[in-house]
Amino acid sequence: MKKHPAIAVLEFRDIAVGFVATDAMLKRSPIAFLRCGTVSRGRFLTLLGGTTASVEEACHEGLLQGGDSLLDHVLLADVHAQLYDAILGHRRPVGAGSLAIIETATVSSNIRAAELALKGTPVDLVELRLADAGLSGKGLSIVHGELHDVEAAVEIAAGFLRDAGVEAVFRIIPAPHEALADQVGAGSHFGSAALLELDGEGDER
Numbered sequence: 221m222k223k224h225p226a227i228a229v230l231e232f233r234d235i236a237v238g239f240v241a242t243d244a245m246l247k248r249s250p251i252a253f254l255r256c257g258t259v260s261r262g263r264f265l266t267l268l269g270g271t272t273a274s275v276e277e278a279c280h281e282g283l284l285q286g287g288d289s290l291l292d293h294v295l296l297a298d299v300h301a302q303l304y305d306a307i308l309g310h311r312r313p314v315g316a317g318s319l320a321i322i323e324t325a326t327v328s329s330n331i332r333a334a335e336l337a338l339k340g341t342p343v344d345l346v347e348l349r350l351a352d353a354g355l356s357g358k359g360l361s362i363v364h365g366e367l368h369d370v371e372a373a374v375e376i377a378a379g380f381l382r383d384a385g386v387e388a389v390f391r392i393i394p395a396p397h398e399a400l401a402d403q404v405g406a407g408s409h410f411g412s413a414a415l416l417e418l419d420g421e422g423d424e425r
Contacts, residue, residue: 224252226275227299227307229328230266230282231291231351238264241285249278261357263291265327265350267307272297294328300338303331306348306361314346314405318367318394320374323360325387327351330359333380333388337363337373347408354409362404367394 232238235258242256245268252270259265268278279295286293296303302312320343324330327350338345343365351357363373374390381388396404399416406414 222252223301223304224269224271225299226272226295226297227267227269227304228275228279228282228293228295229307229331229350230279230286230293231327232264232266232286232289233262233291234289235262235264237286237289238266241282241290242266244285245278245282248281249274251275251278259327259351259357260353260355261351263351263357267350269299292326292328294332296331296335300335302338302345303335303348306334306345307331307350311405311407312344312346312364314364314396314401317365318370318392319346319396319401319404320363320370320390320392321360322363322374322377323358323389324381325358327357327359329381329384329386329388330361333377334361334363336380337377340376341365341369341373343369343373346404349408352409353411360408362408367392 251268251274254268256266268275283290322333334345337343343363346362346364349355349360363370370392374392378390399418403413
């Protein structure tokens, strides 16, 4: 898919309001792409992209239409390439190095924190999950790199989220076990995780 400079994500508490607001955004501005629908916890998520001007105009309309139902939102006028790919569902491999897990109460806050971390450090964004099944509306990002870079990335993300008053959890794994790295590389969703046979003890009765 062609990369566009700007994206916006809007989270609505109410599904019906999300549909109406999304319709209004589409009628307001000629955006280049759209992805929308229900997510966990009975919420509605809308992702749109295009030129900076068109996305800003559409996002403004969404904020007006969303009103009190708008849970959170983010507008990125110059989105980082890795974040752009991750939002569209692409993954990056996990190699040698450290991992950091960033868990936030909303999707939008996680996207913003992840982009700040990416633009401020040379870490890679392994995975970004947007309130999908099992997350109960949360955002989840996993970054990978040298330990000092991962620590710096978490410091940047944590500082932003703390200042924004967003509930968040951060953890760093300096040297993840190979089996865990393999699982993370394939995806963090339990339902899609493959069973890995390890060398531990087992009962062969």
